[in-house]
Amino acid sequence: EARREALRAMLLAWADDELILGHRHSEWTGFAPDIESDVALSSIAQDELGHARLLYEQAAGAGQTPDRLAFGRPPEAFRNATLVERENGDWAVTIVRAWLYDCADAVRLAVLAASPLGSFAALARTLEREEKYHRLFSDVWLDRLARAGDDSRGRVQDALDALWDEALALFEAPPGEEALVAAGALAAGAAEQAVRWVSAVEPRLGALGLRVPPGRGVRSGGRSGRHTPALAALLDEMTSVSRSDPEARW
Amino acid sequence: MTVPPEAADEPEQLGAFEARLAAGDRVEAGEWMPARYRAECLRLIQMHANSELMGALPEREWIPRAPTLARKMALVAKVQDEIGHAQLLYRVAEDLGKPRTQMIEELIAGASKFHNVFHYPAETWADVAIIQVFVDGAAMQTQGSLRSCSYAPYARVLKRICYEEDFHIRLGLDSFRALAEGTPRQRAMLQDALDRWWQPIMHFFGPRDQVSPHLETMMRWRIKVKTNDELRQQFLRQFVPVIQEYGLRVPDPDLRWDETAGQYRYAEPDWEEFRRVIRGEGPRTKARLELRQRYHAQHRWVREAVARWALAA
């Protein structure tokens, strides 16, 4: 039972990550720097929202539905990492955040794909097929901005410096995760995943002439429900229509 | 943009051109065309592209507030389609001789037009359903007719645009039905949105056609395939029943089907408001252009970086 609870907590945190990041990406619709990237990022936003729905279905307990989980919980009940709830900022912040998140997601997906729990391994493989394109999109943008001269590389470096700690906080373990690792359901815990993420991210940043900021330690928060004001504002707007007429079906 | 005088084209070339069109041939980007034909096609397609790019904005405001995951994903996909249509249309317009960057600069500076309906606010969630059913439904009439226009690249791209617009209308009808058959508040919100959007929608096809040399040339050159009135009637025949089907009130008390004339009668729209809006004085024109200007300025460093990168690539 403890294992099932831990599994549900992990899936919920993951679903919240995808929902909130999907929401942030969707806020760019219509205003990306070029029309083609606008279309591409919009597809990525739709994928993330779709992934959130799939993960909520897996994490839903009795009487819970993806919509009720997404639209019916207060901010403190959300388990997303604070990295994804941040305002979009400029295109450098958006691309760096997406890239850091996509690389973390790749590590998380690889761990889950190796899980003996067949249904989760299958889910991971399904999501990975679309996440592969997300990584490609953020990587080609990061690559161009980093190599197109001092100005754009400077902005990318600034974004990296600002986001690095919160990206590390993606790997703050959701409660009860050790039970999953101990039971062999999870091949690697959050700490080990963080190590794999850094070893994957550092060489690529170095190749692009970017400095990896000194990590000031994982700042806990999102995974245990402590969020920034940005999430409350986001959820307040996101749920405004559904709250306006509670018994309505939309 | 002053339209070059027709006389500038050699008479025989013009004659041969018109004969080919009359025989059903179409015109490709690489072929000779009268300067006026090029100017009229560019004006039409650039305005259509502008309208798709600006047309995304009213519904876009509701993406962050869509009330369910399914509505949110469908709305993001629908607005994405409009941006995709702008991409397709600017590309067609470009080959008539104006780079996309220039067309976007003109739009943002308020120097080139876009459809009247996108100068209006989307005040409630019900506005999204009204736009998807009635505004997309209206646009479908014009776009559907232009699939047989004479400029071949435009006709080809309209096939895909109409294919995707069809999903938008069905998506809109699903939201429309959910609100019409929903709680009293939902139904009232839907009727209120319909009431607010009816006049801009009746304006959408433009004033009643006066026979004019200009109109005659546009029809002969098949840059215009149906008149404004034909398109408006076609729209009313298809979409007034949708309002009646769900027991909502048609916002124009004078609107009725005239059996003998075989068309709808309706209250004469206020064409002065239409002209004012088209000039760029609509309720949301300034706010939306300013929003576009703000993002355009914010992204200048990205455009410069990409240009520097392209030179090196």
Added chain:
Amino acid sequence: MNLAEITPGAEGVFAVFRQETKNDPHVHVGDVHAPDAEMALVLAKEQFARRDPCVNLWVVRYADIAATSYRDADMLEPSTDKSYRFGGSYREQQRVYRRR
């Protein structure tokens, strides 16, 4: 004739060709603005393959395309096709698109 004569900024405009299944040819489905070929492929995927089946994409700069002219006498006399009446009904439109 080189298409760069028609297309402004032909260096940065890529024609996109989509292959729907392994035994289909690559078909020109539209173009993208992009700084380089790889970015063009990444951007082409969502604009031209988010609803239609696709196993492979090609992109080519417009500046690299050589074309015949539409008034080329060697070609079969361009049939004055009456297909401009294609408007067609919804049913026919569906028939056309279900073919994909």
Added chain:
Amino acid sequence: MNLAEITPGAEGVFAVFRQETKNDPHVHVGDVHAPDAEMALVLAKEQFARRDPCVNLWVVRYADIAATSYRDADMLEPSTDKSYRFGGSYREQQRVYRRR
């Protein structure tokens, strides 16, 4: 991860794209071997525009084509439900909305 790979095809081979009518896009119909684009067009007209309807031809050096790899075909196909892009399951709307 580089998406673009060099398209197979020896030096001097051109891909030929034919536009059958002005309703149609250009479609890859085959290749010709030629020293330059000029000659490639001449050969292409000979091979691909004599018997079949054709209003226009493009030729492109294979070296100028950037392609996705067939190994990435899985990435070009959605793996989660995208029915919302097709108007969802809103068949019921047909009863009300009939394009006339």
